[in-house]
């Protein structure tokens with residue numbers, strides 16, 4: 001039962017306040033529509049908005065990767081193993097994601113979650129905010145008829161590549177809008193993407209001197225470089241009313257990636273898009289509220305059921321319902337709704353495509369120890385990026401199906417705990433293992449290790465398209481349930497042979513940047529390079545880039561959503577988080593999710 | 609009378625929804641490793657978070673930050689409870705501080721909450737008075753048994769250095785064990801720490817930070833096994849008593865903590881190999897596991913925020929800041945810049 005005073009009918013109900021949900025909510029609130037956002041996570045304010053004057057986000061390494069917890073989920077093979085999570089990641093024992101390591105070996109993983117908090121993953125993200133290239137939108141036609149794609153024995157790359165139903169040019173104005181309203185710093189020159197609508201980046205902050213090696217390396221290799229666009233404001237940001245400190249360089253702290261920003265300089269969707277509209281009478285935000293299912297009558301979703309912070313159930317109605325829970329959880333919510341009502345299941349999934357073509361990125365890179373030492377704790381997430389590996393020339397030269405963005409990381413290993421806990425591992429499921437078992441790092445040995453690595457390690461990453469495969473999918477797990485007794489998401493995926501090859505090529509290219517960066521002639525030693533498929537739990541790895549599973553398209557038998565991200569057989573159901581993507585793009589996805597959400601917002605504003 | 613603060617309902621709900629609201633009946637949570645599966649706290653996520661010990665920003669003295677805001681939450685959903693109050697050593701024991709209903713959309717949720725300001729570095733015991741009946745906090749994992757045998761709930765505030773879990777001999781034995789792992793027992797490390805502590809007010813350090821308890825990591829361990837990683841308390845209890853036995857066998861006539869440095873080097877290597885002559889494997893199967901745990905805790909304690917009880921006076925960070933400098937002598941780990949005063953120098957961040 002709802003309290004009498006609180007409305008339960010809205011023009012739009014948006015589920016999830018992150019990159020996919022907030023931009024369209026922003027537009028629709030401004031267009032005068034009544035908007036309710038239901039968000040599972042808490043609201044954590046930056047200092048300037050908090051009545052107590054402090055933020056629940058802290059510059060404390062134990063907030064990013066907290067104390068040890070033990071997996072006690074039944075029916076998975078890693079029960080009893082340790083895991084570590086941020087304060088705004090879900091509790092794995094309450095709501096695990098389960099992935100299939102191999103048949104009969106299901107494991108709980110913290111991979112595949114972004115963050116559960118108002119603002120979603122954009123609270124914790126590194127803020128790397130790249131556009132996709134025009135080519136990323138037409139990989140189907142680009143690859144059709146090609147005979148030079150390597151490592152594609154059964155032709156599946158050509159068969160499965162898809163064009164997006166919209167072009168770069170159609171999305172371009174929305175990219176520009178997202179960049180302006182979210183608040184991004186960077187430079188345009190040398191990007192392989194036309195900025196037709198003009199540039200709206202704020203100026204970048206100073207680079208960390210360690211990035212000099214990347215400059216040298218990229219220049220030596222003829223890779224046009226630009227300052228990595230980052231979602232951190234460096235000047236007062238008029239659209240959101242945010243102000244920067246007297247010295248904007250104070251934003252460079254090393255507490256960036258995996259940390260919420262207590263000052264609100266990082267442009268989460270909360271501080272940039274929603275908080276400025278908080279007091280509008282047509283905007284309601286209910287946080288700590290988890291949506292459990294959608295109920296439909298015919299082609300209309302007429303109820304959104306949610307549990308309030310005390311676990312009591314309520315329903316609200318929206319003329320339009322937008323699902324933006326981040327791809328895995330959105331697919332799960334739609335499947336759970338289908339579990340409760342077979343007619344819903346038939347409508348949402350007539351061709352078995354819901355959950356199919358789940359995507360992340362092919363990612364990886366290289367790392368080296370550089371000469372000298374630098375204060376990496378004074379940095380944002382990245383300084384330099386290049387689209388060198390995103391060009392047709394590069395793609396054809398290497399027999400690839402698609403390209404990638406390459407950029408350097410500056411905030412990794414910036415602080416002592418992050419250095420220690422990722423020693424020998426890079427991923428969330430295995431943090432601390434390397435340090436704990438490397439007994440050489442003791443006393444003098446630990447001192448030598450710190451001398452050798454602290455402020456000296458530099459890495460270069462690539463972010464590339466993964467081949468979409470129908471068998472890479474999200475399902476409901478048959479026996480593992482969440483804290484509400486509902487089946488959890490089950491992730492079944494593997495890397496295609498071409499993905500592995502592509503990661504090898506790009507890892508070598510990343511390594512070359514460091515080789516040339518170190519000495520200008522290509523002889524600087526690189527300590528490690530490779531693609532993520534090489535890691536022990538390579539199947540689980542998702543890079544926090546959670547895409548596909550409800551792709552949009554022009555053919556209802558080949559997609560789950562239409563061009564406006566509306567579920568084909570529903571009149572009022574939309575999905576706007578990363579799930580809509582038919583291909584993952586050769587760059588970090590969030591800016592594209594935001595731009596597309598603005599695009600859908602315009603469509604809805606017209607429709608309502 | 610200690611005034612109670614009432615934060616917004618949302619402040620409390622931000623903790624209730626994730627950690628308390630649920631339907632599961634399985635003992636799925638980490639604390640379940642350390643308790644009976646019938647214990648309600650084995651079903652709750654991160655029950656160590658309660659009561660909530662949070663930063664407090666004092667507008668009158670913005671740079672001092674000497675108190676924490678401690679919030680008590682009582683989950684009365686589904687029970688017929690009329691009043692809940694809290695009483696504890698942070699106020700006069702006669703004072704009952706009532707918990708107020710927490711509302712969502714104007715409706716009572718069944719959660720009750722209140723907040724008090726408590727100075728940092730302290731430990732306190734408390735009880736709820738549920739319809740006047742003294743009751744332990746059903747969520748909090750920390751409990752203290754008083755001399756009279758009574759059990760109370762307990763919490764501690766940031767930077768607390770009062771021993772809670774480890775006995776004196778355990779503290780002493782962990783001194784050389786942790787010092788062996790850290791880089792402070794090297795020549796440069798010892799010299800640095802001596803100078804660093806000399807420069808700071810010795811009284812601020814307190815007597816428990818003996819030189820062999822490098823940068824307070826043993827205190828960090830004492831706190832982390834009291835709260836966040838309570839499930840490892842048993843590991844320390846058993847493994848330390850076995851280590852004591854082994855050292856006594858090998859060095860009769862001397863206190864285990866005072867055994868020669870070589871004895872710890874040898875022991876450390878044996879723990880690492882898993883083959884420790886004299887170890888009672890029936891009591892603790894994997895000595896290597898204990899060493900790995902100790903390594904993680906030791907490193908974390910040395911280099912995490914001092915509020916967690918280690919890295920006392922930021923000595924761990926200061927060591928790195930001092931050691932790593934550019935040609936002009938400027939530090940290459942300017943940790944102070946990002947952090948709140950009085951610990952750091954950030955003009956903007958309040959902790």
Ligand SMILES: Cc1cc2nc3c(=O)[nH]c(=O)nc-3n(C[C@H](O)[C@H](O)[C@H](O)COP(=O)(O)OP(=O)(O)OC[C@H]3O[C@@H](n4cnc5c(N)ncnc54)[C@H](O)[C@@H]3O)c2cc1C
Nearest residue numbers: 016018019020040116120121126127128291326577588590
């Ligand atoms: C540490 C980290 C670093 C990253 N760095 C980058 C980067 O540099 N660049 C980049 O492009 N991307 C980065 N990402 C990824 C980025 O966060 C995601 O791409 C983006 O947030 C995805 O948007 P989304 O809308 O799909 O999901 P989210 O932004 O995660 O939003 C989903 C929201 O839905 C809520 N929700 C879920 N289920 C329910 C439910 N049932 N009921 C109500 N609410 C629900 C969640 O709590 C969440 O707030 C990073 C992510 C992390 C975690």
